[in-house]
Amino acid sequence: MKTSGKVWKFGDDIDTDLIIPARYLNTSDPEELAKHCMEDADPKFADKVSESDIIVAENNFGCGSSREHAPIAIKAAGISCVIAKSFARIFYRNAFNMGLPILECNETDQLNTGDSLSVDFDTGMITHQQTGNTYKTKPIPVFMQELIQSGGLMNHIRKKIQNNQA
Amino acid sequence: MGMTLTEKILAVHAGTDQVKPGDLINARVDIALGNDITAPIAIEEFKKSGALTVFDKDRVILVPDHFVPNKDIKSAMQAKILRDFAKEQGLTYFFDAGEMGVEHALLPEKGLVLPGDLVIGADSHTCTYGGLGAFATGVGSTDLAAAMVTGEVWLKVPESIKIVFSGTLRPWVEGKDLILYTIGKIGVDGALYMAMEFTGPIIETLPMAGRLTIANMAIEAGAKNGIISPDTITRDYVEQRAVRDYTFFSSDPDAGYAQVLEFNVNDIEPQVAFPHLPENTRGISEVGQIIIDQVVIGSCTNGRIEDLRTAAKIIKGHAVAKGTRLIVIPATPYVYRTALKEGLFDIFLDAGAVISPPTCGPCLGGHMGVLAKGEKAVATTNRNFVGRMGHPESEVYLASPAVAAASAVLGLIGGPDQL
Numbered sequence: 001m002k003t004s005g006k007v008w009k010f011g012d013d014i015d016t017d018l019i020i021p022a023r024y025l026n027t028s029d030p031e032e033l034a035k036h037c038m039e040d041a042d043p044k045f046a047d048k049v050s051e052s053d054i055i056v057a058e059n060n061f062g063c064g065s066s067r068e069h070a071p072i073a074i075k076a077a078g079i080s081c082v083i084a085k086s087f088a089r090i091f092y093r094n095a096f097n098m099g100l101p102i103l104e105c106n107e108t109d110q111l112n113t114g115d116s117l118s119v120d121f122d123t124g125m126i127t128h129q130q131t132g133n134t135y136k137t138k139p140i141p142v143f144m145q146e147l148i149q150s151g152g153l154m155n156h157i158r159k160k161i162q163n164n165q166a
Numbered sequence: 167m168g169m170t171l172t173e174k175i176l177a178v179h180a181g182t183d184q185v186k187p188g189d190l191i192n193a194r195v196d197i198a199l200g201n202d203i204t205a206p207i208a209i210e211e212f213k214k215s216g217a218l219t220v221f222d223k224d225r226v227i228l229v230p231d232h233f234v235p236n237k238d239i240k241s242a243m244q245a246k247i248l249r250d251f252a253k254e255q256g257l258t259y260f261f262d263a264g265e266m267g268v269e270h271a272l273l274p275e276k277g278l279v280l281p282g283d284l285v286i287g288a289d290s291h292t293c294t295y296g297g298l299g300a301f302a303t304g305v306g307s308t309d310l311a312a313a314m315v316t317g318e319v320w321l322k323v324p325e326s327i328k329i330v331f332s333g334t335l336r337p338w339v340e341g342k343d344l345i346l347y348t349i350g351k352i353g354v355d356g357a358l359y360m361a362m363e364f365t366g367p368i369i370e371t372l373p374m375a376g377r378l379t380i381a382n383m384a385i386e387a388g389a390k391n392g393i394i395s396p397d398t399i400t401r402d403y404v405e406q407r408a409v410r411d412y413t414f415f416s417s418d419p420d421a422g423y424a425q426v427l428e429f430n431v432n433d434i435e436p437q438v439a440f441p442h443l444p445e446n447t448r449g450i451s452e453v454g455q456i457i458i459d460q461v462v463i464g465s466c467t468n469g470r471i472e473d474l475r476t477a478a479k480i481i482k483g484h485a486v487a488k489g490t491r492l493i494v495i496p497a498t499p500y501v502y503r504t505a506l507k508e509g510l511f512d513i514f515l516d517a518g519a520v521i522s523p524p525t526c527g528p529c530l531g532g533h534m535g536v537l538a539k540g541e542k543a544v545a546t547t548n549r550n551f552v553g554r555m556g557h558p559e560s561e562v563y564l565a566s567p568a569v570a571a572a573s574a575v576l577g578l579i580g581g582p583d584q585l
Contacts (some may be wrong), residue, residue, distance in 0.1 A: 017531075067306075090290055
């Protein structure tokens with residue numbers, strides 16, 4: 001699996017209230033949530049972002065609330081992948097469960113808004129399309145890869161239920 | 167090697183004798199919890215899974231507490247999804263209207279979460295129950311849906327950090343100050359993916375309300391869970407309430423810790439976390455002059471009866487400063503009724519406060535006290551992110567009920583000694 005897109009760069013501790021403010025949590029409709037994605041960090045983000053773009057951040061991306069509306073909003077806004085030095089743990093789980101690819105990379109301080117990246121999820125290699133530089137990411141634990149291969153947590157559960165009924 | 171309290175609870179729930187940090191386990195859950203924001207997505211996923219009934223109707227708990235009483239039509243529709251599902255599934259514990267309280271204050275009070283339990287909740291402050299000696303952690307809606315179907319959750323066994331408090335507490339310093347101080351020292355990702363085990367002579371004598379406050383904010387340091395070893399204080403709290411049997415676990419003397427932090431509380435004064443992260447803490451003497459528009463006393467962090475008693479003691483005989491709005495939110499119907507009986511409402515009302523029914527409300531900028539552009543608030547809540555309590559250009563300062571109450575009277579951020 002591969003993706004490529006333009007970088008939108010954010011800093012440390014991007015919290016779930018920045019990703020999707022609680023005032024919009026009276027719905028779980030992905031399209032509604034996408035309109036307000038990253039709004040309090042960059043009010044025009046939803047208008048500027050294009051399909052398959054990539055969010056790049058520093059440490060502790062997604063800290064705060066357990067709201068799954070955060071990865072839903074990011075995914076529905078067209079973002080194909082989030083790359084950060086580290087992720088808050090509930091966000092990390094939620095992203096895998098939702099099928100939003102996320103990668104941990106220690107060198108995100110070398111990436112900036114407007115850069116074009118290509119990402120190979122199988123090798124975990126990120127390539128900067130303008131400079132040709134490559135960046136390695138931390139391997140995804142085998143168990144999480146299995147979850148992704150099953151098509152997320154609920155597909156995994158669904159298969160289990162079907163097997164039990166068979 | 168011995169195991170920590172967290173590791174022991176996880177091992178028992180995974181049906182094994184021994185676990186170590188990094189192990190991936192599939193564990194049985196004692197309680198799976200959702201609220202009006204997170205449960206609608208979980209219920210949708212539950213239905214799509216093909217499952218017909220929840221794994222145990224006594225162990226799936228739904229509490230619509232964030233945007234209720236319904237704040238608008240969309241919120242009403244979300245809460246209705248919970249109401250319909252609770253009815254259809256015959257859930258034993260669904261708390262609505264006059265029975266509803268802020269989930270993490272309500273469940274311990276009702277004896278529904280107990281020492282030795284493994285609890286998951288689709289709310290990040292589920293870690294509160296660690297104050298009782300349970301393993302409790304926040305998850306997303308999809309994890310909740312999976313647990314509602316299977317009664318299980320996959321978890322990675324976390325490393326533990328031991329935090330030891332010793333010394334003598336200064337006047338007005340309480341659980342909230344200890345946890346804010348700790349987050350100030352280690353940062354909002356200082357315990358990322360880890361278990362925070364709070365211990366030492368100060369914790370051993372700390373009342374349950376303070377223990378729940380400390381565990382509640384473990385997530386603000388990035389932790390998977392916060393936990394305190396159960397003891398006689400725990401027993402006194404749970405024995406009259408427990409709806410099930412429970413088990414006390416404690417860490418082995420040779421348990422392994424990634425880090426041990428020792429804090430002498432003699433050095434800790436009442437703390438205030440400045441915008442826009444809980445790690446931006448300062449002692450009350452270093453705050454400077456910050457004029458405030460609003461004070462909120464409530465939430466899953468500090469909306470218990472002990473918190474309201476502290477606030478009332480400070481406010482009694484004073485009035486809220488002109489130009490400042492004080493909002494008091496008892497976290498549960500029990501807290502509400504007790505405060506009423508004890509005359510605390512008279513004290514708050516005489517001072518000019520407004521009293522809200524139980525709700526998370528303004529903590530996350532939902533309703534019942536949303537801030538306008540440029541406004542500043544002192545809150546006993548747990549997060550002060552950008553836009554957390556309303557307008558993106560408003561500010562939230564986190565503090566204890568004592569500091570919040572004093573600030574309401576002063577009209578600026580200050581401690582009880584300044585009154």
